[in-house]
Amino acid sequence: MQGTMTHPLDGCPKMQDERNKKQEKSCLLLLASCFSNLYNSSIRVIRVKVFCFFGCGFATLCSLWLIKSLLFSPEMAFPQESPPKQVNYLQQGIANLKEENYEEAVEDFKKVREENPDSSIAAYLLGLAYKKVQDYKEAKIHLKDALILKPEVKEAVPELSDVLYQLGEMEEALKEIEFAEGLGMESAQTSFLKGQALSELGKKSDIVLDDSNIIYKGEKYPYTKNNDGTITVEEGSLKGKIFYVSGKAAIASFKKAKSLDERLTASADYQIAMVNIQEGSLEDARDILNEIVIKDPNADIAQAANQYIEIITKRLKEERPFRFTAGIQYQYDTNAILKPSDETAAAGITGEEDNAGIINLRGEYVHKLKSPYNFKAQYSLYQNTHSRLKYIDVQSHSISVVPGYNFSKGSLNLLTSYNYTSVDNNKYLQTITLSPTLTYFLTRTQFGQLTMKYQDKRYLKAPVNSDEDRDSNEKGLGLSYFYLLSEGKGFINGRYEYNREDTEGKN
Numbered sequence: 001m002q003g004t005m006t007h008p009l010d011g012c013p014k015m016q017d018e019r020n021k022k023q024e025k026s027c028l029l030l031l032a033s034c035f036s037n038l039y040n041s042s043i044r045v046i047r048v049k050v051f052c053f054f055g056c057g058f059a060t061l062c063s064l065w066l067i068k069s070l071l072f073s074p075e076m077a078f079p080q081e082s083p084p085k086q087v088n089y090l091q092q093g094i095a096n097l098k099e100e101n102y103e104e105a106v107e108d109f110k111k112v113r114e115e116n117p118d119s120s121i122a123a124y125l126l127g128l129a130y131k132k133v134q135d136y137k138e139a140k141i142h143l144k145d146a147l148i149l150k151p152e153v154k155e156a157v158p159e160l161s162d163v164l165y166q167l168g169e170m171e172e173a174l175k176e177i178e179f180a181e182g183l184g185m186e187s188a189q190t191s192f193l194k195g196q197a198l199s200e201l202g203k204k205s206d207i208v209l210d211d212s213n214i215i216y217k218g219e220k221y222p223y224t225k226n227n228d229g230t231i232t233v234e235e236g237s238l239k240g241k242i243f244y245v246s247g248k249a250a251i252a253s254f255k256k257a258k259s260l261d262e263r264l265t266a267s268a269d270y271q272i273a274m275v276n277i278q279e280g281s282l283e284d285a286r287d288i289l290n291e292i293v294i295k296d297p298n299a300d301i302a303q304a305a306n307q308y309i310e311i312i313t314k315r316l317k318e319e320r321p322f323r324f325t326a327g328i329q330y331q332y333d334t335n336a337i338l339k340p341s342d343e344t345a346a347a348g349i350t351g352e353e354d355n356a357g358i359i360n361l362r363g364e365y366v367h368k369l370k371s372p373y374n375f376k377a378q379y380s381l382y383q384n385t386h387s388r389l390k391y392i393d394v395q396s397h398s399i400s401v402v403p404g405y406n407f408s409k410g411s412l413n414l415l416t417s418y419n420y421t422s423v424d425n426n427k428y429l430q431t432i433t434l435s436p437t438l439t440y441f442l443t444r445t446q447f448g449q450l451t452m453k454y455q456d457k458r459y460l461k462a463p464v465n466s467d468e469d470r471d472s473n474e475k476g477l478g479l480s481y482f483y484l485l486s487e488g489k490g491f492i493n494g495r496y497e498y499n500r501e502d503t504e505g506k507n
Contacts, residue, residue: 089115093125102132113142120149124156131159136166154183158190161197170197188261192268195253199275202247214243247279266292266301273308280368282319286312322365329358336389356386372406394428396421410440410447427460445485451478453499469505476500 093108109126116122127142140163146156157180164173174197177190213220214231221238223231233241251272258268269288276285289305289312296302334353361381369375382396400417415435421428433455441447453476463469476499483492 105129120146124153136163139163170201173197188257192257195250198250250275325362327360331356354386354389356384359383374404376402391424413437432456449480467506472501472503474501
């Protein structure tokens, strides 16, 4: 007989309750698994099949409530995006600094300073980054802040010194270096930088030292030496004024730098050679530069040293104490005069033709003085000898001395000369000349000259009468302008001269 099959235990209430509990538990486990899958996958549309079992009324209601919560929850249907990770600009900037991405480092540290304006570390790092991109003005601002804000960053001192040197603020740079030394932060870098600053300051001093005085613009002043490479004027109109005497102090700093770091040896020696050139010790400079070339002839610094060696060698050759020149000429003249190159000795115009042999001899002595002084003495001989017209043969002797003073923008020289001229072996003329010349460089390729002249002329043959007396005093003024071409290989010159000669005779 066919009929609906029933479970044997359907009729047992106790067993049926146990079945219902098992079904509830299975349903809850299924829903929990569904919730976990929905949360982890974050899908928008979720289809859930719920298998309900007869006799689990409470479980069914729970299932429906959970499904409704899951399906219609805005967090699950439309999950929110996680917030972006916050950038650590400090760490990022340090990484860029290490990787030499200096422009990026500047931007990172600018943000750090905006967020932490009172941070000395942020100021130091931003100043360092600006220095790396060679924006020295901005670097100076932030490195100074690193020393003002608390706690101060001592490492900013040598960096600020270098920045000030690059900006040409030598005295401020030297003060910062000395401050670093006082903090016990002396290093090869600071010693090298101190030498550079002292060298640059020495170029601007325009002073000369002797045992007890400085000579400044022609005046002598007693002084006291200080420990920082400076001297202080003790008396006179410059009392209390400080000058930098850099030569020895600069060399000492460069030597200390290379003793602290052997890697700086070539650079320090090169700088020492430059100071020696500045001080006028050309032979010492050449010896040092030769050592640089011998140690590493292929290095870039050796190439620069070679160029200076050539310049120094040429200059030493030009500055040899004694120099001699000689010249021989042949001259044919259809209207012979005493001496065509000198109007003073050209009074006797013959109207006749003749040929002549001309000899020019010149000897020069250059006495090497301590910079900025110089001295030169010269003797010259002029002799012309005619074939027929012997009575117009001229012999001229000139002796001159030229002391000089060099300063940063030019020089001042004073020519003092004596000339004796004879005609046909008879006394004819003697002159004494004083002529100061000021040379001033406007730029590297342009300079001007101002020349003044005073000359006393005495004719040694008595005049026929007082009206024919040609003895005179001559005064002159000259202005010149020079424009150098092709690094001094040529020039353009313009000149204006004014001369006035007052003779004792009327004619």
